[in-house]
Amino acid sequence: MAQIRIRNTGVRIEDEQEVLSFLNNQNVLYEHWDMSKLPVELKEKFVLSDEEKQQILATYDAEIKDLASRRGYQIWDVITLSEATPNLEELLQKFEAVHTHTEDEIRAITAGKGIFIIKGSEDVGYFDVELEAGDVISVPESTPHFFTLMDNRKIVAVRLFIEKEGWIATPFEDPEFVSSK
Ligand SMILES: [Fe+2]
Numbered sequence: 001m002a003q004i005r006i007r008n009t010g011v012r013i014e015d016e017q018e019v020l021s022f023l024n025n026q027n028v029l030y031e032h033w034d035m036s037k038l039p040v041e042l043k044e045k046f047v048l049s050d051e052e053k054q055q056i057l058a059t060y061d062a063e064i065k066d067l068a069s070r071r072g073y074q075i076w077d078v079i080t081l082s083e084a085t086p087n088l089e090e091l092l093q094k095f096e097a098v099h100t101h102t103e104d105e106i107r108a109i110t111a112g113k114g115i116f117i118i119k120g121s122e123d124v125g126y127f128d129v130e131l132e133a134g135d136v137i138s139v140p141e142s143t144p145h146f147f148t149l150m151d152n153r154k155i156v157a158v159r160l161f162i163e164k165e166g167w168i169a170t171p172f173e174d175p176e177f178v179s180s181k
Helices: 016-025 050-059 061-071 088-095
Strands: 003-006 029-032 075-081 105-119 126-132 135-139 145-148 155-161
Touching (some): 050 061, 050 075, 050 155, 088 145
Antiparallel strands (some): 029 135, 105 135
16 A cells, blocks of 8 residues: 655655545545455566566456556556666666656556655645555656655566657756755
């Protein structure tokens, strides 16, 4: 279950209903996939062959098709990040810059953890959404945000796109954003 931390106040939201209503108010799609469907050998595996990635997509085919039919996604894949990823440090440094996209950024976490840092409404400011396996989130188009790993530094996620060009990051210079946690 996702948890929220509001950066300006340090307030944490951990109650499921409160998390759902907070994200709903911020126009952030949040859903859940049943992780008991995932083959046990893939639950904690962060270096995946193409066959294993296909196996993840096949396991959640119905969920993916449902999202695609509701929201217009055309293509999907599986991304992994871990200490085994070449240049992980460099990649994370590149990720940790506030940006926007012309389409929404949707991720379904199937293993590990991650955080989206999102610019909320004026009264809220930036907030963190801490995600774990089973969490599905979509950062709305044109909403400033970035993604990073948590302390365990590993994640597997399904990504869905309307078209891959829509995912190009446009840097968003924001004096309101304070990078220190
Ligand atoms: Fe992004």
